[in-house]
Amino acid sequence: MNCTKCVGKMVERKGSTPEGIEYAYFKCRKCGEEIVDMKQLHSVAQKYREMKKYTAKISKWGESFAVRIPKELVKQYKLKQNEDVTLVPEKKGIKIVA
Ligand SMILES: [Zn+2]
Known part of the structure; x- marks a missing residue:
């Protein structure tokens, strides 16, 4: 995968949301551009859904x-x-x- 801005090489990184949900994203080694592809986005959405399902009073x-x-x-x-x-x-x- 290459950067859409500078065509540099992108590496997959892991981050986490304030809620503690881990997600993956791509970061350009050259210019630092960060992008999330559809698959990664989908995975985060899924985790949010599961988290909501697992909330309890x-x-x-x-x-x-x-x-x-x-x-x-x-x-x-x-x-x-x-x-x-x-x-x-x-x-x-x-x-x-x-
Ligand atoms: Zn770049």
Whole structure:
């Protein structure tokens, strides 16, 4: 792939949005021009869609808080009712390990 401005060689780079979504783009080695092709754009859009699908509201459940897990994730990870999961506190959030 060559730069549309200077016809220099373009290399694929990785970046991430403020939401933490990783994406790929091409950057010209010569003039620094950055472009995103359709495939890369599509991939970012897809990630945004998935993220929206995976948002959950915290609700109160007695003295604790509960998070509703979307059915797509229930299916994907074959979660079962009353199953014990482990909550792993991490820097950016809490990881659920089934
Ligand atoms: Zn260029």
